[in-house]
Amino acid sequence: MEQEYVLSVKANNNNGVLLRISGLFSRRCFNITSINAAETEEPNISRLTIVVTADLKVLNQIKNQLLKLYDVHEVRIMEDAVKREHILIRAGRSEEDRHKIIEIANLYRAKPVDVGKDSIMLELTGEPLKIDSFLDLLKPFGIIKMVRSGITALERD
Amino acid sequence: MILSGSDIIVECLLEEGADTVFGYPGGAVLNIYDSLYKYSDKIRHIITSHEQGACHAADGFARATGKTGVVIATSGPGATNLTTGLATAYMDSIPLVAITGNVSCNLLGLDSFQEVDITGVTMPITKHNFIVKNIKDLALTLKLAFKIAGSGRKGPVLVDIPKDITAAEIEYTPLGKSEPERFDDISEKEIEEAAKLIAQCERPYIYAGGGVISSDAEKELARLAELCDAPVSCSLMGQGAFNQLDRRYIGMLGMHGTVKAAAALNSCDLFIGVGTRFSDRVIGDPNVFGKNAKIIHIDIDPAEFNKNVEVYTTVMGDVKTALSRLCDKISQKKNAWTDEIIAKDFGEPVLKGTEAFPVTPEAVIRKLDELTGGEAVISTEVGQNQMWAAQYYRFKNARSFVSSGGLGTMGFGLGASIGAKVGCPEKTVVNIAGDGSFAMNLNELITAYAHNIPIIEMVINNNVLGMVRQWQRLFYNKHFSQTTLDNRHIDYVKLGEAFGIETFVIEKNEDIEPVLKKALEISKSKPCMIEVKIDRDINVLPMIPAGKPVVDPITEIDLEA
Numbered sequence: 039m040e041q042e043y044v045l046s047v048k049a050n051n052n053n054g055v056l057l058r059i060s061g062l063f064s065r066r067c068f069n070i071t072s073i074n075a076a077e078t079e080e081p082n083i084s085r086l087t088i089v090v091t092a093d094l095k096v097l098n099q100i101k102n103q104l105l106k107l108y109d110v111h112e113v114r115i116m117e118d119a120v121k122r123e124h125i126l127i128r129a130g131r132s133e134e135d136r137h138k139i140i141e142i143a144n145l146y147r148a149k150p151v152d153v154g155k156d157s158i159m160l161e162l163t164g165e166p167l168k169i170d171s172f173l174d175l176l177k178p179f180g181i182i183k184m185v186r187s188g189i190t191a192l193e194r195d
Numbered sequence: 196m197i198l199s200g201s202d203i204i205v206e207c208l209l210e211e212g213a214d215t216v217f218g219y220p221g222g223a224v225l226n227i228y229d230s231l232y233k234y235s236d237k238i239r240h241i242i243t244s245h246e247q248g249a250c251h252a253a254d255g256f257a258r259a260t261g262k263t264g265v266v267i268a269t270s271g272p273g274a275t276n277l278t279t280g281l282a283t284a285y286m287d288s289i290p291l292v293a294i295t296g297n298v299s300c301n302l303l304g305l306d307s308f309q310e311v312d313i314t315g316v317t318m319p320i321t322k323h324n325f326i327v328k329n330i331k332d333l334a335l336t337l338k339l340a341f342k343i344a345g346s347g348r349k350g351p352v353l354v355d356i357p358k359d360i361t362a363a364e365i366e367y368t369p370l371g372k373s374e375p376e377r378f379d380d381i382s383e384k385e386i387e388e389a390a391k392l393i394a395q396c397e398r399p400y401i402y403a404g405g406g407v408i409s410s411d412a413e414k415e416l417a418r419l420a421e422l423c424d425a426p427v428s429c430s431l432m433g434q435g436a437f438n439q440l441d442r443r444y445i446g447m448l449g450m451h452g453t454v455k456a457a458a459a460l461n462s463c464d465l466f467i468g469v470g471t472r473f474s475d476r477v478i479g480d481p482n483v484f485g486k487n488a489k490i491i492h493i494d495i496d497p498a499e500f501n502k503n504v505e506v507y508t509t510v511m512g513d514v515k516t517a518l519s520r521l522c523d524k525i526s527q528k529k530n531a532w533t534d535e536i537i538a539k540d541f542g543e544p545v546l547k548g549t550e551a552f553p554v555t556p557e558a559v560i561r562k563l564d565e566l567t568g569g570e571a572v573i574s575t576e577v578g579q580n581q582m583w584a585a586q587y588y589r590f591k592n593a594r595s596f597v598s599s600g601g602l603g604t605m606g607f608g609l610g611a612s613i614g615a616k617v618g619c620p621e622k623t624v625v626n627i628a629g630d631g632s633f634a635m636n637l638n639e640l641i642t643a644y645a646h647n648i649p650i651i652e653m654v655i656n657n658n659v660l661g662m663v664r665q666w667q668r669l670f671y672n673k674h675f676s677q678t679t680l681d682n683r684h685i686d687y688v689k690l691g692e693a694f695g696i697e698t699f700v701i702e703k704n705e706d707i708e709p710v711l712k713k714a715l716e717i718s719k720s721k722p723c724m725i726e727v728k729i730d731r732d733i734n735v736l737p738m739i740p741a742g743k744p745v746v747d748p749i750t751e752i753d754l755e756a
Binding site: 054095098103105107108 | 314315318319322323343348496497498500501502
């Protein structure tokens with residue numbers, strides 16, 4: 039049965055690595071929900087958090103095919119992990135909207151980062167589900183622009 | 196000592212034992228060719244007619260010798276001309292190192308003359324690739340390229356080197372030959388599980404792929420077959436992994452495998468797949484394949500486990516080591532079923548000629564097999580010629596069948612035969628071609644002549660693209676769309692003559708033996724060509740239609756239907 043899995047991939051931090059990994063997903067028809075890559079504590083190593091939708095057979099293929107890439111050192115399928123997503127969002131079309139949005143933001147502990155006459159930009163970090171419900175509440179006010187980081191995750195000890 | 200980048204390239208090649216390279220010069224590799232000029236007493240360079248031919252030659256060299264093949268091409272079109280050859284090698288896990296020149300670093304990314312992002316282009320068709328932008332990284336990168344190409348599941352690696360890097364100079368200290376990474380650490384639990392299944396089974400059947408050849412495991416495979424008392428089939432890539440004169444050999448398995456092999460597949464209770472990736476051309480319908488048996492899959496690449504078929508158990512690691520450890524754990528078996536399968540006549544089809552074209556490829560290839568004692572290296576193009584070569588030549592040794600299995604590259608064989616002959620000058624090398632494939636890359640006859648590489652080019656001429664025609668007959672209402680080549684009136688004797696290649700024609704059964712004998716004699720000193728005229732409707736049989744279960748293969752095609 040298909041479900042969402044979060045993979046943590048340790049790879050060489052060079053300029054082709056993201057292309058190699060995303061190319062592998064596209065040519066082998068693996069579904070990628072989000073991908074997030076950044077340098078780690080070791081500058082020559084980057085860590086990618088990849089969210090995939092797959093059944094167990096495909097998940098196994100994804101892991102094994104990734105491990106065949108020379109630049110990939112480790113692939114972990116995360117079970118017990120802290121998952122976080124970051125969002126920047128601008129919403130609201132009137133001053134009244136803006137006040138209501140601030141109320142919702144306070145409930146979610148979202149932080150205003152830029153305030154316009156009618157709209158407001160907020161940032162929020164949290165579990166993906168929390169981000170989703172926050173977005174649902176903001177939708178009626180009109181979402182002008184938004185960007186989601188995709189999931190980043192680290193396993194618990 | 197202070198060396199230029201291009202000298203370092205040649206030094207590294209020599210350290211890796213690559214004393215023969217194939218390639219084609221050009222602007223971005225001028226420095227490299229200047230070094231090859233300087234080192235010409237130490238390294239042999241063979242210029243082909245086309246970079247594609249050079250890549251196939253390096254591939255054929257690698258397949259026939261087991262060494263890593265090397266090809267050099269210039270930037271832009273030189274590099275893109277390698278792509279079919281690289282993809283061919285990648286699909287069949289053949290170790291190659293391709294060195295391409297590129298424009299100087301300051302011109303990269305500016306759409307400069309003959310610039311192409313070849314690392315981007317070849318990412319999906321190489322095991323790995325590099326672009327070297329700092330001369331300090333050059334030697335190490337080349338070493339790494341050889342190491343990656345020859346480690347684990349082998350494959351092609353491309354190193355792109357901008358022109359200024361080949362010109363720059365740096366202090367160079369030899370790093371020594373790279374050592375491939377070994378995969379001998381095999382789980383004892385997996386070996387024991389496999390040994391247990393073998394002990395319990397009554398009808399074991401061994402299916403060997405190209406991985407057996409890649410890991411030099413023929414002896415271990417033979418030992419396993421004997422201990423298990425199992426019949427053996429080889430995949431197309433596995434041809435030669437098992438001595439086909441051995442009584443246990445029951446023919447190829449798959450789309451054009453024997454009826455006997457299909458019967459063994461369906462009646463065995465244990466299917467042992469060794470060094471194979473269960474290609475769709477073998478398994479047919481994955482939901483039905485081997486359903487009456489437990490499947491053991493032994494391979495170096497865990498990504499192949501359960502990829503195309505679900506297997507019962509796996510053994511991961513180098514096939515040679517795995518088989519050797521497995522053999523130590525099993526005791527001699529004796530299975531009545533094996534004797535039955537071997538003895539039973541399954542009515543394998545025999546090819547028939549016509550009045551106008553009495554000669555069949557079966558008769559020619561069987562005679563070639565007889566005259567060469569099964570000791571020749573046979574390369575092939577792709578299509579009917581390839582299947583006939585695999586079906587009728589009885590391969591005794593590993594590395595004696597050179598064919599594009601995975602990618603199915605028409606135009607592969609001639610270049611590959613040249614590489615194979617350069618690698619194994621003491622062996623007879625015959626490229627079995629069709630007229631379609633021949634026309635694709637016949638330019639490499641020039642290479643065979645120019646370097647006096649004495650291969651035999653055998654063109655089985657039916658004036659059609661026979662394999663496609665066969666499918667059109669069976670599945671497309673005999674709409675022979677674009678596969679009839681009647682408008683071509685090629686005089687092969689004159690064509691050969693123009694290239695300086697003596698050419699003979701086989702059109703009657705009485706021609707077969709004398710022409711083959713003459714060609715074999717000539718090929719002791721120079722290349723030659725044979726045209727074999729056959730009927731256009733000789734089909735490759737048996738046949739399992741694509742995606743269908745490997746049961747009851749088609750053994751006869753009614754031409755009147």
